[in-house]
Amino acid sequence: MSPSTSAPRKLKKATKAKKKPDWILGPTPRDIFSPANFDPEPKGPEARNIPEIERLELVVANPALYEVATAVLPRKEPGTRGRTPHYPPYVFLIYVCAISVFNTARSTEANLQHKTIWEIVREGVRRCLGDVEADSLPETGPQRHHWLQYRHKMLDALPQLREASRDAWIQQAIALGYLSEERPRGCWLRPDRSQVINGDATVVRPPSDQTEQFTRDEKTGKMRRRRVDPDAGIQIEGGDRAVYGKKIVSFSVRLPERAHSRIILNADGARHRSPEEDPDREEEASTALRLAHEILDRAPGVIAAVFDTAWRGTHRARLVARGIVVYTPQHDGISPKPLNKYRYDHCIHDVYAAAGRSCERHISVDGQTIYTPLPVRELPVRPGVNSYRFYHAVEIPCRNGPHIELIPVYETKEDRTLDPRTKRSKFNRCEHLRQIPPNTDLGDRLKGFRQDSESTNCTLDYSHWDKRLPAYGAPGALLIYLGFAWMINSIALGTVGEPRR
Ligand SMILES: [Zn+2]
Structure with a gap:
């Protein structure tokens, strides 16, 4: 859908007229999908609150972050003007992650300027890359202008950063026992949670809801230029909520009964403009399909993939052929x-x-x-x-x-x-026909895994001020999302080994 000119504030709940079917469905029988002795998935423990300082500690302790940044991000040429401090590329990847830790770029700058916080970063560098590297870092963290300058280079390398991050996340997940081919995997009917990938699409809000480039100032009557997000539009989230923003699709996996064990495996932006405006568009369902294939290519231990009603039969068929169970709620209005x-x-x-x-x-x-x-x-x-x-x-x-x-x-x-x-x-x-039909006990179990991926989006919202991602344009939003995913994954990496509480 192209951006609307109407004020997004006036968005109403999108309503769909549902046609009442002229047939009746009989009761769900007891069978392998709804067995008499069905055990629902046990509820996990309450997640402990991880303070900002610890989140940053976990981010900078993730060795894969340095490897990815060094492999794909361009090295910034040392400043030409005298004593401009020099920051290696990984510092800017840490900066992007820190935006999800400290909520805004401004607050990230202020925190990284603080000696105690910057020392945490240097300690992480020391442990992952050694004393020489840590001692060569400037005395304080980058300022906002350093970040804004380097951000362009990161955006130029965004496709490579996305792919290298995805590969590193999947490898870290497998190393922790997720998606493993050896580990007890559960069965097709009831796959272990650590073998099920969950997809979700979320609409991230731009820094402002402004949809018109020029508006008249009510007091002075003068025309004022406004910044409009070129990629934002009105999107439907969760089937019926209209939200102004950009859509990002991601897949994650987690362990059963373990808080903070979620690992985001793959993510990308979905484009949504009309085919006339954007002939190369890849909307939500096909983006999600591509992401799932990318994961299966790298993690053959996956048993099942769960997504929402955006996936129809043709999407599911291609994944079923690869030997996984694909679960999505059944689309309304399909005739027998x-x-x-x-x-x-x-x-x-x-x-x-x-x-x-x-x-x-x-x-x-x-x-x-x-x-x-x-x-x-x-x-x-x-x-x-x-x-x-x-x-x-x-x-x-x-x-x-x-x-x-x-x-x-x-x-x-x-x-x-x-x-x-x-x-x-x-x-x-x-x-x-569905491998595990909806409205069965085992179908509902898989559906329950989805609510969890919705909670990832909730965390994404609350990790940013006013629930907005501080970036205009779809690539900028994806960059922030990659940083968010690195933060979430570093938390899992650092806490999955903790004793069970
Ligand atoms: Zn008969």
Whole structure:
């Protein structure tokens, strides 16, 4: 959506007219997705509050931060004017992280100018890079003009910084036992939390909500020039909240029952302008898909990926083929699709896909169409040469005794063939049939993991003054987000080893 000229303050809750379906869904049966002995995920302990000083200590103790900064950030030429202090590139990456620690660039500058705080940075440098490097640093931290000067260079190297950070985060996660191929991984149905990647899109607010470049000053009547974020627009967050800002998509993973164990694995900005304005746009769902593939390429231990309703069947199908369970809530307003009419000697069963799973279709005495979810007894998984095949072993209850049918829940070759009439692929199977269907105990468990990624966004908001990211433009916002992720990940790195409280 392009930026609107209406004042964002007047944003109302976006409302969607929901069409009432003309059919009824039967009750969710007890089966492998809703077992009788289901144990909900235990609640984790309350997170202890980590003070700013400790956050900074943890950031500067992360050895990967120095490696990434040194590998991809340009070295700043020493100042030409006499005694301009010289700061190596990693100091500016620390500066970006510190903006999330101290809330604003101004407060970051003031803190880094303070001897005690700057000594914390030098201590971190000493431990990671040695005495010579630490002793060569200037007596105080960079001032805001140093940061503003170097920021341009960081933005030039932003794609490389994003990729190197992603690789380092994934490696650190694996080293800590997350996403591991060896560790007890749980099963397809109930993957251990440390093997599930959670995606989320958040709208970050620009420094000001100004949408018009020139406004008339009410007192003087003069036109005044305002700074407008070129990339901000009205975005829908969480399905129904309209927020003015820029969208950032990220994936994270965490350990069960461990506070501060979340590691952000990957992040990027999603562009949202209309295709006419921005033909190379990559909106939320495809950005998230790319990020998930990037993680799977580097972490084959992932068992499941969870995202929101922005992912539809075609997005999910490609990840399912890679052998992971993909969970998203089911999109509203999907009509049931006929799957098969199973004919046996003495009976016929009309099976449809509704609400993400196989259902038997009945017509009630008063003419209502009822779709009764069929219990699934097994989730067979067959690794293939090029892709994984997932099935539901479905039980069709019958007066002649139950029938068992194997129904694919991955996109089959047959599904992809083009229908000569519509010129579209025959069946968007992953849109209609879900490996772990929504509204089941195990589906709800995975959905619960998402609330946690929403809390990451909450932390992001509260890590910045007035819940705004201090950067105009999408690249500037991504840079701040990368610093935020380094902070969150450094906290996990430093505290996962702490004794359980
Ligand atoms: Zn039958």
